[in-house]
Amino acid sequence: MTATYDGHLILAGKVIEPCCASMHRAIHSKVIYPGTSNRAPVVALRIGEREAIPVNYCPFCQASVEVRP
Numbered sequence: 001m002t003a004t005y006d007g008h009l010i011l012a013g014k015v016i017e018p019c020c021a022s023m024h025r026a027i028h029s030k031v032i033y034p035g036t037s038n039r040a041p042v043v044a045l046r047i048g049e050r051e052a053i054p055v056n057y058c059p060f061c062q063a064s065v066e067v068r069p
Helices: 021-028
Strands: 009-012 015-017 032-037 040-046 052-055 065-068
Touching: 009 040, 015 032, 021 032, 032 052, 040 065
Parallel strands: 009 065
Antiparallel strands: 009 015, 032 040, 040 052
């Protein structure tokens, strides 16, 4: 099955829909994951064993994060 990417990085609940192939690989390897910050849903970048930072845009293709319910 071939994946197609539309350039939109979407966070819908606990699911991240990737914007590009590089982001898809990062999500699959759990470097990027859905998280929360101040009770708001965010896309998070794992930087340590128990540390992460929120991501506002894709580090690969610069697509901004779109949060959907």
